[in-house]
Amino acid sequence: GIQVEQSPPDLILQEGANSTLRCNFSDSVNNLQWFHQNPWGQLINLFYIPSGTKQNGRLSATTVATERYSLLYISSSQTTDSGVYFCAVGNQFYFGTGTSLTVIP
Amino acid sequence: GAGVSQSPRYKVAKRGQDVALRCDPISGHVSLFWYQQALGQGPEFLTYFQNEAQLDKSGLPSDRFFAERPEGSVSTLKIQRTQQEDSAVYLCASSSRLVTETQYFGPGTRLLVL
Numbered sequence: 001g002i003q004v005e006q007s008p009p010d011l012i013l014q015e016g017a018n019s020t021l022r023c024n025f026s027d028s029v030n031n032l033q034w035f036h037q038n039p040w041g042q043l044i045n046l047f048y049i050p051s052g053t054k055q056n057g058r059l060s061a062t063t064v065a066t067e068r069y070s071l072l073y074i075s076s077s078q079t080t081d082s083g084v085y086f087c088a089v090g091n092q093f094y095f096g097t098g099t100s101l102t103v104i105p
Numbered sequence: 106g107a108g109v110s111q112s113p114r115y116k117v118a119k120r121g122q123d124v125a126l127r128c129d130p131i132s133g134h135v136s137l138f139w140y141q142q143a144l145g146q147g148p149e150f151l152t153y154f155q156n157e158a159q160l161d162k163s164g165l166p167s168d169r170f171f172a173e174r175p176e177g178s179v180s181t182l183k184i185q186r187t188q189q190e191d192s193a194v195y196l197c198a199s200s201s202r203l204v205t206e207t208q209y210f211g212p213g214t215r216l217l218v219l
Binding site for chain 1: 138140146147161163164194196208209210212213215
């Protein structure tokens with residue numbers, strides 16, 4: 001299957017700071033999603049972004065499919081942004097191991 | 106409308122018991138996926154349905170795992186003769202049409218095998 005690597009594995013931010021999360025994948029894909037898993041375990045889709053750039057409020061994502069990576073930008077972070085961020089790629093949606101984000105007030 | 110629902114939310118089973126986990130996808134969604142998520146890991150693909158057809162079951166870890174979606178809506182994941190290594194959260198997701206569409210996840214069923 002497709003290998004998915006996410007970095008950094010852990011991130012601690014002060015409230016209001018900005019961050020960039022990265023997802024590298026080992027093969028060309030025609031789909032990619034970013035998810036946020038909240039502390040209660042619910043996975044919430046943030047972006048379906050096989051290529052290009054999308055923005056939704058304080059979050060934005062860019063996928064460069066030809067170079068096999070995607071970036072998730074979080075601006076002006078809030079404590080409610082805490083949780084684990086996953087990217088998932090491919091028809092079977094192979095998931096990475098995630099980035100665990102903690103935002104400190 | 107209602108999102109993806111799963112039941113039960115928690116299940117404790119004795120080793121060797123059979124369990125059945127239910128997933129109600131978003132109404133009208135064609136595609137349905139099952140995943141297994143171990144503690145501290147990302148979800149791992151188990152199986153995929155398009156309507157009632159099981160198109161991919163390559164992620165099922167053993168022949169003790171069986172999934173069905175007989176009428177193309179509700180799906181059941183059955184685990185026979187549960188083992189301790191089956192303890193995990195089982196997640197269901199649905200998408201509106203093709204496999205390459207935004208997925209919406211249910212809350213999961215947390216299975217503990219003693």
